[in-house]
Amino acid sequence: MRRLLNVSRIQLVNLPVVLGLPLLVLGLVLLANLAIFAVINDSARASEPVNGAVVSFYFVLLSVHLQTMTQIFPFAAGLNVTRRTFFGATTLVVLGQSLAYGILLTLLRLVESGTGGWGMGLRFFGLPFLVQHNPLLQLLVYTAPLLLMSFIGVWIGIVFKRWGQPGIYTIVIGAGLLAVAFAFLVTWQQQWASVARFFVEQPSLALLFAYPFALAAVFAGAGYVTIRRAVP
Amino acid sequence: MTVAGLSGVTKRHGETVVLDDVSLGFTENRIHGLLGRNGAGKTTIMQILTGQNFETSGKVEVFGEHPYENDRVLRDVCFIKESQKYPDMFAVHHALTAASLLYENWDAEFAAELVEEFALPPKRRIKKLSRGQMSAVGVIIGLASRAKLTFFDEPYLGLDAVARHRFYELLLADYAEHPRTIVLSTHLIDEISDLLEHVTLVDKGRVLLDGDSDELRASAVTVTGPARSVAEFAADHTELHREQLGGFLRVTLSGAIPERSPEDLHVEPVSLQQLVVRTTQQATGERGFVGAAHERGTRS
Structure with a gap:
């Protein structure tokens, strides 16, 4: 256990970059949005501007953990950290980081609603479909997709370490083919209405917490299996 | 006592035989030379002994156990190679802090002395160091970790002759105070022949010589x-x-x-x-x- 924690600390040796970079991006995107909405004149503005820019934060997390595997894993493995320990340590970091960011987003949403949308009715954090009335549920809804994006990044990073560029092409082409096959199947069977109904009828907690959480677990499992024979 | 050994180990890469029925052993508290030409299989031997590569057949034992994915074994092993990778965002001091977290016997004071000795800028990013300075980072980690079993795989790339000799001196002095098993893989044989107590020579995946260096010289x-x-x-x-x-x-x-x-x-x-x-x-x-x-x- 001590070794697991020590290896986690290796991933955080350069703390400002690992934890700070996503926050910097989040802060800059928020500021940019505030600036844009401040200069748009009132008449042109929708009554309550909603903005999906917070998504960028989730993608930064994906790239951070992709780099955990492509940058820090070869270093640690070179110093004889086992793959299993490194993966366990990464999981600890991802869990802690996602939870901390989830808390932060929950708090920022409270600030947002408390300040009337940063004084201009902007909904940056409190996207309509994201809002939960229970703060704990709100936290889960923010955290689960963070976990998912982190573990997708981890898995892609491991695939790159194990199979290089061809591995990445396989993922991209494979994902594309799956999407096309799905679209083809649904169009052919004329089932778009029921697909739409599925998403509408699902409770938002299932869509925003349960499914991302389950998918995160799937990607974590895939990562663990893939790393076992990766040569750093 | 043999600390790490291969017996009858063969490694195939598709059609190529990288190691062909290799048996060798590294004895406790000695300085070993693992010598051979480029492509002889030296690095593969060290990778297999540190669980970073996989044998096709044969028996691999380090501290009495198989090293693959074995934390009990690997925490006492340090493997410094010319190709060691460092994260782009790591400065010298990050790499040393990371190493200090991994090795129980890490000597921070000694590491700091070595940083001065090799005139490394602790806050500079490793990516921006010269080739020789980058090698020095590896050398420092290898020495200061004081791991029970330390491999140096041609760690000197880009180090000038003076720095290399300083490395040999420091290695010998520290080894005298803190005996441990050290394996040096190199083709600068003349430079280190005085250091070596035991020599294993491999060529084309086979062991050609294996013995005490005095006996071999005789x-x-x-x-x-x-x-x-x-x-x-x-x-x-x-x-x-x-x-x-x-x-x-x-x-x-x-x-x-x-x-x-x-x-x-x-x-x-x-x-x-x-x-x-x-x-x-x-x-x-x-x-x-x-x-x-x-x-x-x-x-x-």
Whole structure:
């Protein structure tokens, strides 16, 4: 256990970059949005501007953990950290980081609603479909997709370490083919209405917490299996 | 006591045989040399012993256990290689902090001394260091970690001769105070031959020599003198190598220094480097011969 924690600390040796970079991006995107909405004149503005820019934060997390595997894993493995320990340590970091960011987003949403949308009715954090009335549920809804994006990044990073560029092409082409096959199947069977109904009828907690959480677990499992024979 | 060993280990990469039935052992608290030409299989041997690569068959044991994914074993092993990768965003001090978290016997004071010794800028990013400075980072981690089993795989790339000799001195001094098992893989044999207590020579995936360096040095002699008397003398011995310069002949002969030799001949013990070169050359020659004979055999 001590070794697991020590290896986690290796991933955080350069703390400002690992934890700070996503926050910097989040802060800059928020500021940019505030600036844009401040200069748009009132008449042109929708009554309550909603903005999906917070998504960028989730993608930064994906790239951070992709780099955990492509940058820090070869270093640690070179110093004889086992793959299993490194993966366990990464999981600890991802869990802690996602939870901390989830808390932060929950708090920022409270600030947002408390300040009337940063004084201009902007909904940056409190996207309509994201809002939960229970703060704990709100936290889960923010955290689960963070976990998912982190573990997708981890898995892609491991695939790159194990199979290089061809591995990445396989993922991209494979994902594309799956999407096309799905679209083809649904169009052919004329089932778009029921697909739409599925998403509408699902409770938002299932869509925003349960499914991302389950998918995160799937990607974590895939990562663990893939790393076992990766040569750093 | 053998700390790390291979017995009958074969490693295949598709059709190529990288290691062919290799058996060797590294004894506790000694400095070993793992020598051989480029592509001989030195790095693969060290990778397998540190669980970073996988044997196709055979037995691998480090501290009595198989090293693959084995934290109990690997926490006492440090493997410094020329190709060690560092995260782009790591400065020198990040890498040292990380290493201090991994190695129980890490000596931070010693590491700081070494940083000064090699004039490394602690806050500079490793990516921006010169090749020699980057090698110095590895050397520092390898020394300050004081792991029970430390491998140095040609760690000196880009280090100048002065820095390399400083590394050898520091290694020897620290080893005297903190005995441990050290394996040096290198082809700068002359530079480190005084350091080595034991030598393993590999070539084309096979072990050619394995023994104490003193014994090995005593296992061959060079004989120099007038061509005719050298040739006469050599006739009774196994000849490893012959070079002629005008009327003079120099041969490398297998065996200890003979008690008596003709007065016009100059007999001296072979240097480690010569022994390694001659043994490798001879093995290559024999293999060529055996291969040709084998080919003839199959054709008929």
